[in-house]
Amino acid sequence: MRTYQAEICLNERAEHAEGPVWDDVRQELLWVDVYAGLVRRAKWAPPRLLPVRTYSFGEMVGAVVPCAEPDDGWVVASELGFARLATDGAARKLTEPERGRGTRMNDGAADPRGRFWAGSMAHDVTPGAGTLYRLEGAEAVPVLTGVTISNGLAWRTPDEFFYIDTPTHRVDLMTPDGREPAFAIDPALGAPDGMSIDAEGALWVALWGGSAVVRFSRDGEVLARVDVPATQVSSCCFGGPDLTTLFVTTSQERFTPEQSAAEPHAGKLFAVDVDVAGLPVDRYRPEGEAS
Structure with missing residues (x-):
């Protein structure tokens, strides 16, 4: 097993x-700070x-x-x-299916056809309270x-994708x-x-509580491990030219001040060069979106 x-x-x-x-057009990394409601470039x-x-x-943001x-x-x-978020920072809401349910949206991704998928979870992590939407x-x-904690999405074909409900x-x-x-x-x-998928079809899965991202074959064989000096590893993506x-994101969600001091790198972003390439991001195509 390769270790990074x-x-x-x-x-x-x-x-x-x-x-x-990774936005390959702008050559930028995008990510969110969920509870702070920030989208970053x-x-x-x-x-x-x-x-x-x-x-x-102006509100929480999941993806x-x-x-x-x-x-x-x-x-x-x-x-x-x-x-929708415009380049000048103006936000326009499209639909709010989770309103009044005690839930929030979580992870999401576009598919090869340009459709956006994202799922939800309960604030108190009530089992089965979440929904995956397109x-x-x-x-x-x-x-x-x-679903309980709707998370990673990675497409194998335009009609088939891998999906994580964390629990x-x-x-x-x-x-x-x-x-x-x-x-x-x-x-x-x-x-x-x-999670993210690479050009060979293997899955790189962020392990919350595990201080790592692990590369799995499609049948679950552990192929490689990326050690991360933070316990709560939240997600990853391939980027660079x-x-x-x-690139790896981490969290200090629900940390006490003592826990935050004990893990000074929790919440930071990390990077590592690996020996396999990822795939370009699938981009959202808003054809037919209501004005």
């Missing part, structure tokens, strides 16, 4: 950094990220994806649903209900015929959170 060591690439601490995405100047701009969304046309800005999994125009279409300790495969387990993850490794840099 992630290094700090942004020394600023977020409360809960999540959802990194930074240039990669190895070994550091250089902040470009921070957008204050962000660039639009196919850069001037169209971004689509966001906002606190209660879906929204944004169609300005409508959030429920695709999967009864199951599994990666599932979603196909037009339904949902089936792809492989289980040993709880001793940590809880599966965000040749897509061989793995």
Whole structure:
């Protein structure tokens, strides 16, 4: 098994950094600070990220994806649903299917057809209270209900994707015929959170509570491990000019002041060069979106 060591690439601490995405058009990293309601952009100047701009969304935000046309800005999994974020920072809500449910939106990603998918979870992590949605125009279409912590999404084909509902300790495969387990993850490794897929079809899964990102084959064999000096590893993505840099987000969610002091790197961003490339990000295409 290959082992890597992630290094700090942004020394600023977020409360809960999540959802990194490499924008290959702008050559920037995007990510969110969930509870602070921030969408962030930074240039990669190895070994550091250089902040470009921070957008204050005004409410919690779970994920962000660039639009196919850069001037169209971004689509966001906002606190209660879906929204658009313009390049000047103006936000426009599209739909809020989670309003009044005691829930918030969490992880999300675009698919190869340009549709945006994102899922929800209860604030108190009530089992089964979350829903995975697909944004169609300005409508959030429920695709999967009864999930607890809707997390990582990674497409195998335009019609098949891998999906994580964290408490199951599994990666599932979603196909037009339904949902089936792809492989289980040993709880001793940590809880599966965000993930990314590489050019060889292997999955890089962030392990919350496990201080690592682990590369798994499609049948669950451990192929490589990235050690991260923070316990709560939330997500990862491939980036850089040749897509061989793995960016990793971490969190100090629900830390006491004592825990935060004991883990001084929690909430920072990390990077490591790996020996396999990732895939370009799938970008959101808003055809048919209501005006």
